[in-house]
Amino acid sequence: MNRLKVFLVFLIVFELVFISSFIIGKSKLLYALYKAEIFLKVLERNINISQSLKPYYTEYSCRDCNVVLISIDTLRADHTGFMGYFRNTTPNLDRIAKESIVFNNAFAQMAITAPSHTSIFTSLYASQHGQLRNELKINDKFIILSEIMKAKGYETVAFVGDGAVDGILGFSKGFELYDDGNVHFSETIPKAINWVENNKHKKFFLFIHGYEPHEPYGGGEFSGAFVEENYSGVFKEYDVIVPTLDILPPVSQNLSKEDIDYVKAKYDADIKQADKYIGMFIDKLKEFDIYNKTILVMFSDHGEFLGEILIREKSKKNHFGHHDLYDETLHQVLILKTPKIEFPKRIYDVVSSIDIAPTVLELAGIGKFSQFNGKSLTDVVFAKNHESFSISESLPDKPNSVLEISVRTFKWRLIIRDDNFIELYDMENDNKQMKNIGESNKEIVDNLVNLYLKTVNYENEKISEPASSDKLTENLRQLGY
Numbered sequence: 036m037n038r039l040k041v042f043l044v045f046l047i048v049f050e051l052v053f054i055s056s057f058i059i060g061k062s063k064l065l066y067a068l069y070k071a072e073i074f075l076k077v078l079e080r081n082i083n084i085s086q087s088l089k090p091y092y093t094e095y096s097c098r099d100c101n102v103v104l105i106s107i108d109t110l111r112a113d114h115t116g117f118m119g120y121f122r123n124t125t126p127n128l129d130r131i132a133k134e135s136i137v138f139n140n141a142f143a144q145m146a147i148t149a150p151s152h153t154s155i156f157t158s159l160y161a162s163q164h165g166q167l168r169n170e171l172k173i174n175d176k177f178i179i180l181s182e183i184m185k186a187k188g189y190e191t192v193a194f195v196g197d198g199a200v201d202g203i204l205g206f207s208k209g210f211e212l213y214d215d216g217n218v219h220f221s222e223t224i225p226k227a228i229n230w231v232e233n234n235k236h237k238k239f240f241l242f243i244h245g246y247e248p249h250e251p252y253g254g255g256e257f258s259g260a261f262v263e264e265n266y267s268g269v270f271k272e273y274d275v276i277v278p279t280l281d282i283l284p285p286v287s288q289n290l291s292k293e294d295i296d297y298v299k300a301k302y303d304a305d306i307k308q309a310d311k312y313i314g315m316f317i318d319k320l321k322e323f324d325i326y327n328k329t330i331l332v333m334f335s336d337h338g339e340f341l342g343e344i345l346i347r348e349k350s351k352k353n354h355f356g357h358h359d360l361y362d363e364t365l366h367q368v369l370i371l372k373t374p375k376i377e378f379p380k381r382i383y384d385v386v387s388s389i390d391i392a393p394t395v396l397e398l399a400g401i402g403k404f405s406q407f408n409g410k411s412l413t414d415v416v417f418a419k420n421h422e423s424f425s426i427s428e429s430l431p432d433k434p435n436s437v438l439e440i441s442v443r444t445f446k447w448r449l450i451i452r453d454d455n456f457i458e459l460y461d462m463e464n465d466n467k468q469m470k471n472i473g474e475s476n477k478e479i480v481d482n483l484v485n486l487y488l489k490t491v492n493y494e495n496e497k498i499s500e501p502a503s504s505d506k507l508t509e510n511l512r513q514l515g516y
């Protein structure tokens with residue numbers, strides 16, 4: 036970093052601290068410090084797999100096992116049977132959950148498809164890997180899990196949707212075959228089954244993804260499965276619902292309970308389709324006699340708003356989509372099945388999707404990788420040195436946006452946005468996040484902000500030059516300077 040840049044950083048930090056301390060009090064001061072930190076994290080990090088991978092093998096490791104990751108796009112955890120949903124959306128996932136470890140409180144690091152998957156594959160927070168929008172590419176300097184698996188001798192294959200997990204964004208790194216010419220599980224699962232059938236004697240790392248139940252909702256095989264027969268509301272003529280595009284009847288306000296139920300029925304229909312195909316895949320692993328030598332991780336990359344009303348918005352409009360920092364959009368499904376851990380287990384500690392990659396490396400007996408910021412989930416399952424919280428971030432899609440942050444513990448959800456509207460919810464007593472108690476709980480807010488700062492900063496790592504002056508400028512612009 037040259038002297039001018041150091042001086043610039045100092046000036047901005049000083050300005051933020053000085054002004055903030057007078058005007059906005061302690062918790063906002065921490066937030067201002069956090070804003071200044073963002074561009075310090077635009078780092079080039081030269082990481083080499085063999086030098087950065089420390090051997091690590093535990094009693095839970097299985098070096099002969101295959102590894103399968105299944106990503107169910109946009110699946111809200113609370114719309115699954117094994118998490119208590121009233122509809123029979125997931126008979127197959129329920130069956131698998133009974134033979135697995137289920138994490139009841141798992142949260143995504145960003146509620147947007149590409150950044151969330153990047154956090155999963157790099158085990159980094161969104162502000163650390165910097166891929167904050169669907170159209171951005173993963174920084175080449177970061178190693179993703181598939182590259183490590185390939186380096187360790189696995190056949191690496193993926194059958195995924197297009198768009199936000201397209202190989203062009205960098206997700207194909209390390210894969211010998213990355214088939215992203217699909218949308219739904221009804222395409223990716225049959226291809227995956229076919230590949231496994233022909234390669235079942237090899238040791239493989241397989242990534243499967245499908246866009247059910249991402250919008251548009253209800254276009255699949257179970258479109259009418261949950262719809263009320265007598266429904267006569269605004270969507271009656273529409274088999275397929277696309278809430279965030281407003282191309283159908285405007286869904287943004289004044290919807291009746293029946294209208295919202297209809298949207299949910301269509302969303303749930305797509306969950307049922309994902310469930311059907313995933314069930315088919317699991318049955319094939321059993322038929323091929325490799326289920327018991329496979330480490331299986333199933334997760335959703337984020338959830339979805341389905342007509343909820345946010346207290347922060349005065350308009351009282353019904354909310355849809357998934358670019359927010361509330362439980363509806365961040366609470367994810369996370370199921371882990373591995374031959375060396377006795378099941379079933381229910382884990383209530385808060386965990387994160389950045390924990391998936393370190394878990395895979397331990398369970399496959401590969402090692403610990405220095406770039407990974409998550410922790411192996413075995414630490415949680417067996418209650419070893421685990422701090423139970425999850426951090427999520429969001430960058431609103433508007434000019435001069437500043438990163439928004441959220442910290443979730445078992446008890447609390449804190450959200451801080453660029454308009455300085457601090458939200459704090461008591462998730463044990465208010466899990467719908469209807470009563471913001473941030474103003475009267477400043478100490479808790481400060482503690483959670485401190486937890487964020489401590490966790491996301493690279494306190495103990497060597498910091499190199501910023502990636503480029505263009506990137507620095509861009510980051511400053513995003514910070515509003």
Ligand SMILES: [Zn+2]
Pocket residue numbers: 108109147148149249336337
């Ligand atoms: Zn997604």
